Amino acid sequence: METFQSLLAKKLSNALAAAGLPDAGELTPATDPRFGDYQTNAALVLGKQRGENPREIAEKIVGNLDVSDVCEAPVIAGPGFINFTLTPSAVAEKTADILGDERLGVAETESPRRIVIDFGSPNVAKPMHVGHIRSTVLGDALARIATFLGHEVIRDNHIGDWGTQFGMVIYGWKNLLDQRALQQNPLAEIVRIYKETNALATSDPQVREACRQELVKLQAGDKENIDIWNECVAFSMQDFEHVYELLDIHYDIQCGESFYNDQLPGVVERLLKSGIAEISEGAVVVFFRDIPELADKPCIIRKRDGGFNYATSDIATVDYRLDDLKAESVWYVVGAPQILHFKEIFEIARRQGYQADLRHITFGSILGEDRKLMKTRSGENVPLRELLEEACRRARKIIEEKNPDLSEAEKIDVAQKIGIGAVKYADLSQYRMTDYVFLWDKMLSLQGNTAPYLQNAYVRIRSIFRKAGESPVTTPLSGVREETSGRRVALTLALTNPAEINLAKRLSQFAEIVPQVLNDFRPNILANYLFEVANAFHTFYEACPVLKSEEPGRSSRLALCDLTGRVLHRGLDLLGIKVPEKM
RNA sequence: GUGCCUGUAGCUCAACUGGAUAGAGCUUCUGACUUCGGAUCAGAAGGUUGGGGGUUCGAAUCCCUCCAGGCACGCCA
Numbered sequence: 174m175e176t177f178q179s180l181l182a183k184k185l186s187n188a189l190a191a192a193g194l195p196d197a198g199e200l201t202p203a204t205d206p207r208f209g210d211y212q213t214n215a216a217l218v219l220g221k222q223r224g225e226n227p228r229e230i231a232e233k234i235v236g237n238l239d240v241s242d243v244c245e246a247p248v249i250a251g252p253g254f255i256n257f258t259l260t261p262s263a264v265a266e267k268t269a270d271i272l273g274d275e276r277l278g279v280a281e282t283e284s285p286r287r288i289v290i291d292f293g294s295p296n297v298a299k300p301m302h303v304g305h306i307r308s309t310v311l312g313d314a315l316a317r318i319a320t321f322l323g324h325e326v327i328r329d330n331h332i333g334d335w336g337t338q339f340g341m342v343i344y345g346w347k348n349l350l351d352q353r354a355l356q357q358n359p360l361a362e363i364v365r366i367y368k369e370t371n372a373l374a375t376s377d378p379q380v381r382e383a384c385r386q387e388l389v390k391l392q393a394g395d396k397e398n399i400d401i402w403n404e405c406v407a408f409s410m411q412d413f414e415h416v417y418e419l420l421d422i423h424y425d426i427q428c429g430e431s432f433y434n435d436q437l438p439g440v441v442e443r444l445l446k447s448g449i450a451e452i453s454e455g456a457v458v459v460f461f462r463d464i465p466e467l468a469d470k471p472c473i474i475r476k477r478d479g480g481f482n483y484a485t486s487d488i489a490t491v492d493y494r495l496d497d498l499k500a501e502s503v504w505y506v507v508g509a510p511q512i513l514h515f516k517e518i519f520e521i522a523r524r525q526g527y528q529a530d531l532r533h534i535t536f537g538s539i540l541g542e543d544r545k546l547m548k549t550r551s552g553e554n555v556p557l558r559e560l561l562e563e564a565c566r567r568a569r570k571i572i573e574e575k576n577p578d579l580s581e582a583e584k585i586d587v588a589q590k591i592g593i594g595a596v597k598y599a600d601l602s603q604y605r606m607t608d609y610v611f612l613w614d615k616m617l618s619l620q621g622n623t624a625p626y627l628q629n630a631y632v633r634i635r636s637i638f639r640k641a642g643e644s645p646v647t648t649p650l651s652g653v654r655e656e657t658s659g660r661r662v663a664l665t666l667a668l669t670n671p672a673e674i675n676l677a678k679r680l681s682q683f684a685e686i687v688p689q690v691l692n693d694f695r696p697n698i699l700a701n702y703l704f705e706v707a708n709a710f711h712t713f714y715e716a717c718p719v720l721k722s723e724e725p726g727r728s729s730r731l732a733l734c735d736l737t738g739r740v741l742h743r744g745l746d747l748l749g750i751k752v753p754e755k756m
Numbered sequence: 757g758u759g760c761c762u763g764u765a766g767c768u769c770a771a772c773u774g775g776a777u778a779g780a781g782c783u784u785c786u787g788a789c790u791u792c793g794g795a796u797c798a799g800a801a802g803g804u805u806g807g808g809g810g811u812u813c814g815a816a817u818c819c820c821u822c823c824a825g826g827c828a829c830g831c832c833a
Contacts, residue, residue, distance in 0.1 A: 201772065205779095214775060217813075227813075251776050252813055296833080337832055430833085456831055466759060469829080476831045483833045510827055512760060537762080538826075575795065603769055608762070608826075620795070621781040622769085629795050637792050689772065701770065704780080715788090715797045734792095756795080 174270060174278045176684045178202070181211050181240065181257060188238035194219055194230070202682070208250065209258035210678060216253040227253030261674055265666040268677045271684075272736050277743055278684035281323035286530075289327045289494045290316045292506035293422070296333035297409040297429075298342045298363050301416050302554035303611055304508075307536045310597050311605060312506035313422050313749045314696045315534070321747060322688060327498060331490065332413075332429030334406050336483065338367065340388030344380070345370035346401050347387075359408040392434075392480065406431075412558065419561045419593060421749065433489035437481040440489050441474055449524050450474060459521055472517040484518065491522045495529050502530040504694070509535040509606075534694045537608040555611075564592035568625075572756065579755060587753045591625050594750040598624035601748050602700035622704050624750055627741055630707035631752045634738040637719055641731065666729040672716040673733055676709040680733075683740050687747065696748055703744045710737045 182200040189196055198215030216234055220227030231249045238247060238255075243263040248256045271278040292312020295301045312328075320326045345366030354362040374381040391398040417423065441457050444450035450459045457475035461467035474485045494500045505515060515533040522531060569588035572579065579587065595618075600609065602622060620626070668674045679702075686702045719730040742752050 201775090204771090204776070208776075212775085217775080221813075254776070333833065335833095454830080458830070469758080471830060473831050478831080480831085482831070486833095508827095509761065511833085513828055514833090535761085540826090571795080576793090606761070607769075610768075612768080618782080623781090623795095625795065626781095629793085633793060633796090640792060686772085693773080695772095697770080698772070701780085708780090711796060712798090714792080718792070720792050755793090 174274060174280065174684065176278065177243065177259060177263075177267065177681060178211060178685045180243065181213075184238060184240050185213055185215060185234070188234050189215065191237040192233045194234070197222065202685070203256060208254070209245075209248070209256040211257040211259075213255050213257075214253075216249075216255060220253060231255055259678065261668050264674060264677045264681065265668045267681045268666050268668075268733070268736065271681065272732055277736075277740055278681065279321070279687050280684065282688070285323045285325060286501040287325045287327070287499060288319055288502040288504060289329050289498060289500040290319070290504045290506065291329050291331050291490075292316070292504075293424075294331040294333060294507070295409075295413055296338070297406050298338060298367050299333075299409075300360055300364060300412060301557040303557060303560055304539045304554070305557055306596070306600055307539065307605070307609065308506045308508065309420065309422060310600050310749065311534070311536060311694075311696065312504075313420075314597075314601055314747065315504065315506065315691070315694055317747050317749060318687065318690050318696070318699070322691065326425075327500065328423070328425045329494075330424040330427040330429070332427060334409075334429035335431040335434065335486070337388060339391055339402055339405075340384035340386075341370040341374060342367050342405055343387040343391060343398050343401050344374075344384045346405075360412045363405055363408060389480075416558050416561065419558070419589075420597075421593075421751070428490075428493070430483070430486045433486045433493065436489040436492065437485045440485055440492070441481070444474065444488075444521070444525075447525070449521065459517070461517065461520060464520065467513075467517065467520070470513065470517070472514075472521070484514070487514075487518045488521055491518065491527065491531070495522075495527055500529060502532065505531070505533045507533060507535070509537065511535075532694075534605075536605040540608050540610045561593060561596065564596050565589050566592070568592035568595065576756065583755065587756050590751040590753045591628060591756060594624035594628060594745070597748065597750050598627075598700060601696045602704070604697050605695065622701075624745070625756075627703055627707045627745060627750075628752050628756060630710050631738055631741045631745075632754065632756045633714065634710075634734045634741075635754050637731075637734055641720055665725075666732055667725045668729065668733075669726070670713075670717050672709075672713040673730065676706075676713045676733060676737065679706050679709045680736050680740055683744065687744075699744060700748060703741060703748075706737065706740055706744070710741075 178200060185200050186196055198213055198218040200211060200213045200215075203209050203212045216227045216231035219225070219230050223230075228249060231253045235247050235249060235255060240247060240257060243259055245258045245260060248258075250256050267278075290312055292315075293305065293309040295305055316326050316328050342363065346363075349366045349369055351362060351365075354365070370380070370384065374384055387398060391402055441450065444459065445452075445457060450457050452458070453460075453471070455477035456473050459472045459474060461470070461472075472484050473482060474488065475481055491503070494503050507515070512533065512535060515531075519531045519533070522529075565588045568591040569584060572584055572588055572591070603609070666677070668677055682702065683706075686699055690696055690699050713733070717730055719727065719734060722730060745752055
């Protein structure tokens with residue numbers, strides 16, 4: 174199904190050709206309602222290129238433009254914009270089309286790719302905390318959207334289950350472990366011994382050396398240390414699984430760092446052999462002498478002591494994802510501090526001859542209320558699990574106030590959908606690069622541009638249909654309706670009130686917005702769109718009675734409600750947010 | 757020191773990547789309920805887009821230069 178935007182873009186392109194002009198400019202939604210629904214700056218761009226009067230060029234374009242099937246006559250405005258206003262009948266027709274489409278008008282991509290999305294990636298022996306929200310929630314939303322658009326997505330949890338911290342964990346396990354505490358709360362005890370050992374190691378060189386020895390033994394395959402490591406991984410995974418269940422997040426594969434252990438010596442050997450890496454000061458290093466910004470920032474892939482580091486395992490990870498999983502794209506949803514690291518990893522991949530599209534999708538930091546970066550080590554980080562449970566508790570409290578008649582089972586279900594949805598939406602509704610100020614009240618507020626506001630719009634729609642169901646009226650669930658004779662005819666909408674026309678226009682834009690999210694990996698575009706839909710719906714809801722209005726307006730408005738509900742449901746689903754039937 | 761990111765209403769954020777008079781929410785103020793769920797709607801107030809230059813028909817957006825904050829820069833991940 175073609176969107177208004179792409180239809181008009183094609184017509185514009187034809188008109189430019191007919192006027193003997195090259196393709197130029199773009200056709201976008203209007204920046205302001207008083208300029209209509211869509212606009213193009215083609216005449217301005219051409220005017221500049223050719224040194225001609227843009228308004229005269231606009232005249233020439235409009236003279237060759239026939240959009241009468243969907244628009245009023247185009248208007249030339251300002252310095253040479255051409256503005257388009259959709260006709261109500263075109264909007265009504267489009268709405269009926271979308272109503273009959275499972276995908277709500279969203280086309281599948283013409284170039285489907287196999288995409289590995291690396292997101293979440295918590296560390297073993299450290300609890301997931303608020304800092305993991307962004308990667309996890311953003312990565313999940315991108316995965317959902319890419320899948321919906323027809324890409325083949327492999328969700329990979331690159332767990333930090335190997336590395337220097339295990340020297341400390343094992344040292345702590347052997348010297349500081351409290352068995353009873355381990356029984357009661359395994360992860361908390363592991364975190365405790367890790368933190369205490371970390372503190373000891375920073376002040377005592379002997380402890381530091383002991384930790385290093387434990388790590389060497391682990392990496393050499395020492396049975397006792399491997400067993401301890403296995404136990405720690407298992408305890409941590411339990412904690413992760415609980416959080417993922419709350420968040421409704423699922424992975425296709427969970428290949429942590431340890432998965433690549435066997436590959437590391439081979440990686441280094443290969444890079445040395447091919448001349449990409451060289452030996453420097455006893456370590457194996459890749460230099461980037463031809464890239465000015467990396468010229469003095471070499472990448473170490475084998476330490477002087479023979480150990481490997483995360484660069485080595487990330488190179489091995491590239492191999493696996495491209496050679497074995499046959500990925501055409503890999504998206505790394507990893508925080509901005511690692512920009513330099515991934516630049517180097519991607520450059521090494523390029524030098525090895527890989528052609529795949531590797532992207533580091535960064536995001537801003539999590540800040541405390543003091544606007545300072547939240548610490549990851551031994552700070553007062555809020556464990557993610559507690560945060561999510563607190564969100565549900567607060568949602569529950571509000572439900573008790575607003576809708577005490579719900580059953581206990583419903584309350585639990587709704588509180589979870591609202592609480593978790595609020596946390597996810599708070600994150601996804603803003604531009605990913607800006608730093609995120611962690612505020613309980615803001616995150617859990619159920620007013621304004623929040624998930625509960627959108628959920629409430631959906632709930633109201635469901636309420637209308639529950640009420641309508643009491644009377645013998647069939648609700649339109651597709652673009653066709655069944656007449657009493659049994660004949661199925663295309664549903665035509667009668668759109669008269671500005672509020673319903675405006676709502677219908679918004680709904681037709683769903684298909685334009687969803688693909689746009691992946692242009693720059695910005696789910697906040699979708700979130701903001703859904704907020705506008707909910708807003709338009711509430712305005713419509715105030716201005717246009719549905720059940721009390723006369724036919725054909727009643728069926729038409731019911732259809733509009735149905736479509737709004739489906740767009741909200743689908744849109745929130747693409748963000749990983751659930752909707753309740755009541756709240 | 758070098759590089760990257762950020763700076764927009766009192767607060768939290770947008771602005772479809774160069775478009776028209778920079779928009780929302782929260783807060784404040786004024787209105788609208790014998791309601792299809794008021795977790796709502798209508799309206800008002802609130803701005804030298806950190807400062808200063810430049811590029812052009814047009815700049816929050818691009819370039820230069822300062823200011824402020826953050827992050828990263830060979831054996832942590």
